[in-house]
Amino acid sequence: MIVKTMDETAAGATVYVYEAPVRLWHWISALCIVVLAITGYFIASPLPSVSGEASEHFLMGYIRFAHFAAAYIFAVGFVARIYWAMVGNKNARQLFVPPPVFNLDWWAGMFHELRWYLFLEKEPRKYVGHNPLALLFMFIAITLGGLFMIVTGFALYGEGAQGWSHALFSSWVIPLFGQSQDVHTWHHMVAWGIVWFIMLHVYAAIREDIMSPQTMVSAIISGYRSFR
Amino acid sequence: MVSDKGATMEIETFYEVMRRQGITRRSFLKFCSLTAASLGLAPGFAPKIAHAMETKPRTPVIWLHGLECTCCSESFIRSAHPLTKDVVLSMLSLDYDDTLMAAAGYQAEEIIADIRKKYKGNFILAVEGNPPLNEDGMYCIHGGRPFVEVLKETAADAKAIISWGSCASWGCVQAAKPNPTRATPVHKVITDKPIIKVPGCPPIAEVMTAVITYMLTFDRIPELDRQGRPKMFYGQRIHDKCYRRAHFDAGQFVEHWDDDAARKGYCLYKMGCKGPTTYNACSTVRWNDGVSFPIQSGHGCIGCSEDGFWDKGGFYNRVTGIHQFGIEANADKVGETVAGVTGVAIAAHAAASALSRARHKDQNKEGN
CATH class of the missing domain: 4.10.480.10 (Cytochrome-c3 hydrogenase, C-terminal domain)
Incomplete structure (x- = not known):
């Protein structure tokens, strides 16, 4: 249903895949992740000290503010995206449905994709939405990873901010991990995981745009995917 | 029945104990207002504390020591607000504490038995340190028996348990990897009693005395967080x-x-x-x-x-270590390594892709 198999779309066809909210969410989230990764790194390993009176500076404060502001935007976007997964087209739903791991066709598609990346296949299969390998990676990194970062992030935020984020997240996440330091460590580790995913994601998108019979980069800008 | 009546007759109020100790009423009232202040309560609470102490029978406390270093006791006796002498001599009826008490041997052990009988379900058990469970608890012997047995037995009759310090609350150094004695925090051994954790290595003296004062005066457990720590002292970082x-x-x-x-x-x-x-x-x-x-x-x-x-x-x-990887690594090292390796792999894969594409094109051309 969700995963289109090959050859369903004839060469030369153009399909409207990503609706405007999906594209907007993609690019806002991309920007947020860049800001979050950089500020997050500097929260864990701060920049060299500034000199002078403490009252004259607010460097760490601004870095943390940027992190929290971007996190709020990312989280709100994530929730809005879940809403759109329900009301949008079937391609909008793909990311929020666990990969069909009991479907043999899906596995066949994934191995085909793996072989394609290992130069063992001459042609990749055509998909209107995500290919099985991409879907698996995105589901783990963005759906699960993003959710993990939102939950642990708000738990850490609530430790200082108290209020609703403490009641909703810190109060159970911190005891679940045992203590705050472990939550920090895991938040940090998964952040690196997402950085790793984004490297692969950008590379794969550009590579497939060039080498596969379908467009990738223009699809997430205009929403239309062409097949050649 | 007769003996029961006798027992209740013997039970004194805090105030009576204080007066017996030679403390004047004036000093007693001063103490009540100081205690209210140190607990962060409104001034109106001082007379309430005084009233409670005049009318309530004193609650005895048994202070047991398991695997520990006595730093909790060392901290406790340095409390300044309230002074430990006030707590020990008047507030708290610390009937048994093997490091602070004068009695020793059978005489000391008799006190535990006495309190358990006389104040069944009405005394507070304070535990410093934790029981080791390996080798049937033989790594910590209390009065000739494994500490874990004494703990379970005494806890069975207690109203509530205070876990003093990180040992009793979490396990602390003796429970650090690989934990050869299987030192286990109190809440994992005693599961059917309310437990107040007062962690710290040691906990702050004033926090210890305040927690115990609060429990004795108000006859209830201070508000705890999800991990069982009093919110008033452990609510913020x-x-x-x-x-x-x-x-x-x-x-x-x-x-x-x-x-x-x-x-x-x-x-x-x-x-x-x-x-x-x-x-x-x-x-x-x-x-x-x-x-x-x-x-x-x-x-x-x-x-x-x-x-x-x-x-x-x-x-x-x-950024601290991750031991799951078997080596000393921290999140940044792991992250940078993975990102670096991925970067190199992407570059290599891109080069291979370009080559393969070029060769493919050549073949296509030749075919055409």
């Missing part, structure tokens, strides 16, 4: 109330122990201070009658009141 916080927000950090920033008293975050991840009252209550606390003396917090703080990597690293 050291970092939230640290007097060096302004330097953190400004981005002013100590980079080396002997640098100018250290002399200026900048934030110790980069030196691995665990203030941002540690729930305790050190930065507000401080130590030794409010003289100082670790960060004020120029050393970062080591997070001694947090679960498993011995096993969370270096005390001097901000």
Whole structure:
């Protein structure tokens, strides 16, 4: 249903895949992740000290503010995206449905994709939405990873901010991990995981745009995917 | 029945005990208002405390010692507000504490048995240290028997349990990996009694006396968080109330122990201070009658009141180790390595892709 198999779309066809909210969410989230990764790194390993009176500076404060502001935007976007997964087209739903791991066709598609990346296949299969390998990676990194970062992030935020984020997240996440330091460590580790995913994601998108019979980069800008 | 009546006759109120100790009513009232102040209560609570102490039968406390270093006791006896002498002699009826009491041997052990009988379900059990469970608990012997047996037996008759310090609350150093004696925190051994955790290595003296005073005066357990710690002292992190916080927000950090920033008293975050991840009252209550606390003396917090703080990597690293990988690694090292390897792999794969594409095109051309 969700995963289109090959050859369903004839060469030369153009399909409207990503609706405007999906594209907007993609690019806002991309920007947020860049800001979050950089500020997050500097929260864990701060920049060299500034000199002078403490009252004259607010460097760490601004870095943390940027992190929290971007996190709020990312989280709100994530929730809005879940809403759109329900009301949008079937391609909008793909990311929020666990990969069909009991479907043999899906596995066949994934191995085909793996072989394609290992130069063992001459042609990749055509998909209107995500290919099985991409879907698996995105589901783990963005759906699960993003959710993990939102939950642990708000738990850490609530430790200082108290209020609703403490009641909703810190109060159970911190005891679940045992203590705050472990939550920090895991938040940090998964952040690196997402950085790793984004490297692969950008590379794969550009590579497939060039080498596969379908467009990738223009699809997430205009929403239309062409097949050649 | 007769003996029961006799027992109730013997039970004195706090006030009676105090008067018997030679404390004047004036001193008693002063003590009540001081206690109310130190617990952060409104002035109207002082007469309530006085009333409670005049009317309520005193609650005895049994203080047991398991695997521990006695630092909790050392801290406790240095309490300044309220003074420990006030707590021990008047507030608290510390009927059994093997390091503080005069009695020894069979005489001492008799006291436990007495209290258990006389105050069944009405005494507080304070536990310092924890029971080791390996080898049937033989690593800690109390009066000729494994401590875990004494603990279970005594706890069965107690009203509530106070877990003093990180040993009783989390396990502390004796439970650090690989934990050869299987030292186990109290709440994992006693599961059917309310347990108040007062972690810290040791806990702050004033926190200890305040918790016990609160329980004895109001006859209820202070409000606890999900991990069983009194919210009034463990509700916020050291970092939230640290007097060096302004330097953190400004981005002013100590980079080396002997640098100018250290002399200026900048934030110790980069030196691995665990203030941002540690729930305790050190930065507000401080130590030794409010003289100082670790960060004020120029050393970062080591997070001694947090679960498993011995096993969370270096005390001097901000991003701490991950032991699951079998080697000393931290998140940044793992992350940078993975990102680096991925980068190289992408470059190699891109090159291979370009080559393969070029060859493919050539073949196509030849075919055409």
